Amino acid sequence: xxxxxxxxxxxxxxxxxxxxxxxxxxxxxxxxxxxxxxxxxxxxxxxxxxxxxxxxxxxxxxxxxxxxxxxxxxxxxxxxxxxxxxxxxxxxxxxxxxxxxxxxxxxxxxxxxxxxxxxxxxxxxxxxxxxxxxxxxxxxxxxxxxxxxxxxxxxxxxxxxxxxxxxxxxxxxxxxxxxxxxxxxxxxxxxxxxxxxxxxxxxxxxxxxxxxxxxxxxxxxxxxxxxxxxxxxxxxxxxxxxxxxxxxxxxxxxxxxxxxxxxxxxxxxxxxxxxxxxxxxxxxxxxxxxxxxxxxxxxxxxxxxxxx
Amino acid sequence: xxxxxxxxxxxxxxxxxxxxxxxxxxxxxxxxxxxxxxxxxxxxxxxxxxxxxxxxxxxxxxxxxxxxxxxxxxxxxxxxxxxxxxxxxxxxxxxxxxxxxxxxxxxxxxxxxxxxxxxxxxxxxxxxxxxxxxxxxxxxxxxxxxxxxxxxxxxxxxxxxxxxxxxxxxxxxxxxxxxxxxxxxxxxxxxxxxxxxxxxxxxxxxxxxxxxxxxxxxxxxxxxxxxxxxxxxxxxxxxxxxxxxxxxxxxx
Numbered sequence: 001x002x003x004x005x006x007x008x009x010x011x012x013x014x015x016x017x018x019x020x021x022x023x024x025x026x027x028x029x030x031x032x033x034x035x036x037x038x039x040x041x042x043x044x045x046x047x048x049x050x051x052x053x054x055x056x057x058x059x060x061x062x063x064x065x066x067x068x069x070x071x072x073x074x075x076x077x078x079x080x081x082x083x084x085x086x087x088x089x090x091x092x093x094x095x096x097x098x099x100x101x102x103x104x105x106x107x108x109x110x111x112x113x114x115x116x117x118x119x120x121x122x123x124x125x126x127x128x129x130x131x132x133x134x135x136x137x138x139x140x141x142x143x144x145x146x147x148x149x150x151x152x153x154x155x156x157x158x159x160x161x162x163x164x165x166x167x168x169x170x171x172x173x174x175x176x177x178x179x180x181x182x183x184x185x186x187x188x189x190x191x192x193x194x195x196x197x198x199x200x201x202x203x204x205x206x207x208x209x210x211x212x213x214x215x216x217x218x219x220x221x222x223x224x225x226x227x228x229x230x231x232x233x234x235x236x237x238x239x240x241x242x243x244x245x246x247x248x249x250x251x252x253x254x255x256x257x258x259x260x261x262x263x264x265x266x267x268x269x270x271x272x273x274x275x276x277x278x279x280x281x282x283x284x285x286x287x288x289x290x291x292x293x294x295x296x297x298x299x300x301x302x303x304x305x306x307x308x
Numbered sequence: 309x310x311x312x313x314x315x316x317x318x319x320x321x322x323x324x325x326x327x328x329x330x331x332x333x334x335x336x337x338x339x340x341x342x343x344x345x346x347x348x349x350x351x352x353x354x355x356x357x358x359x360x361x362x363x364x365x366x367x368x369x370x371x372x373x374x375x376x377x378x379x380x381x382x383x384x385x386x387x388x389x390x391x392x393x394x395x396x397x398x399x400x401x402x403x404x405x406x407x408x409x410x411x412x413x414x415x416x417x418x419x420x421x422x423x424x425x426x427x428x429x430x431x432x433x434x435x436x437x438x439x440x441x442x443x444x445x446x447x448x449x450x451x452x453x454x455x456x457x458x459x460x461x462x463x464x465x466x467x468x469x470x471x472x473x474x475x476x477x478x479x480x481x482x483x484x485x486x487x488x489x490x491x492x493x494x495x496x497x498x499x500x501x502x503x504x505x506x507x508x509x510x511x512x513x514x515x516x517x518x519x520x521x522x523x524x525x526x527x528x529x530x531x532x533x534x535x536x537x538x539x540x541x542x543x544x545x546x547x548x549x550x551x552x553x554x555x556x557x558x559x560x
Contacts, residue, residue, distance in 0.1 A: 051409040055557040076411040087406035091325045103314045104410040148406070 002065075003028050004078070004156050004186035005050065010059035012045050012210075019045045021210035023059075027156065032182035034197035035190035036299060037207040043190045044084055046207065047160050050188070051081040064155055077106070080154035084161050086145025090134035094125055094144055097133055098151060105152035115151055122177060123147040138165040146174065150181060157181055159189040163196060175200045194299055206302055213302050229263045229291045230271060231255075235284035242281065246273050258283075261291065311412045315420025320427045323390075329428055332386055336379075336432050343378050344439045347371045368450040372440045373526055376457040379436050380464050380522055383429070384497060387465070388489035390428065391472020392482040394421045395553070400481075404556075414553045422473050422546060429465045433458070453528050460525035463538035467518065468493060470545035477549045493518070 005027040012020040020042040048054040061068040066075035102112045120126045123143045163171045206214040237257045248270030251263040278285045323329040351370045358364040398404040472489040479485035500517035521534040
């Protein structure tokens, strides 16, 4: 399948500060790529570069085969973008605003009305279509922002934190909308809500301090999450240094004196060796259970290990 | 081209969504009408005396030329207030990314914004022109001279708008843009005041002065030097605006 987005060695500096450092990835049709990272990791910068709002310091971005630098108009034709703050003209009504957006994106005159109706239905805006955007609630404004991004039926949809300010029901609706969009488009979405990524995305990508530290499909990630760590309870407090020396153990967290969590790699499962070591040392093993990790844990583990 | 028109018409319509455009048009019309009537009054008082003088200034010189001169000065105060929001406010409200990520070039954005606002100012000029035209009902006008005045004011307004647009592109806050525009325009307006002093006369300052070129055209002496000045002035600031919008993507 052809790649909708190809990003190669993308870097961006703000003065001397490096916000995005040598990022390379691709997005294919039918993929929903969740973009995760702590605040200031470079998510928004990367997205702004993808949408041509920022010029990269180095590297190349191709959208649908068109280089964003050399042929910006052609590249942007297949792009729908919702920035972190939805770009709304508050003194227009929803209908007027969407009409303007359709014109800007070069939607043919005779299909504008149809496109607007379609998108209003999809985003649940039909009831408010004649109200001024300024008078809408934050949730509705966010929906108008999403509507604006998908209005012209672009191949690539880039959503920067699309569910901020929405209530749980709306989040679920938008999640369903994103999954639906992902079937015949390529979607990139950034978010802080990891459960959202787990629910709607097919791929996940974690960025920290400007560097891509993980790019996996959700299935692989789930596999990794199920058995990535062990919770161990012993009667006597164990010597963590000895346990850390066991091959395959990557980190140890002490919960209480005799309760610890061991993180280990999946390729070399050290569970048996850990159990043997604890018994041999006489710490009296009471409990040893694999912890089903949520994405939060993966996220925290990955971003923290990168700090050290 | 169609994109320029799309952005321009949106900008023009948006101006009328707030009371700003209406207020500006009303205030301009009111003040200039007052000045116009004063001028007409003066003419009726002087008319008997003027009739006796050979080659005396006529109705057009006494009423129309001062009217356009005053209009130019008032527009110098008003234009910065209108142009300050053009790009600056888009950037502050984060709506600029809507334009930047759409398949349109920066040239389209700048020219669209420019012509949108210019539309309002040309409308104001048109309304002002109705005043001297009303004199045709009861008097005779030097139509050529009225046309020259109209041309002068139109050229003046294109230059003012371009300056304001540029300041709005580089400024971080609308009031800064307004103040900057006002500063540049007023400076260029008063630049040739030193030329009255013979020993301090500078050809460069005289050339740069907006007022000098404006008055030349007003007087009916339409030369390529003066028209070229305004076209060059406008083009320079529009090009600078496009460049600075390009810069927006490079560094923030």
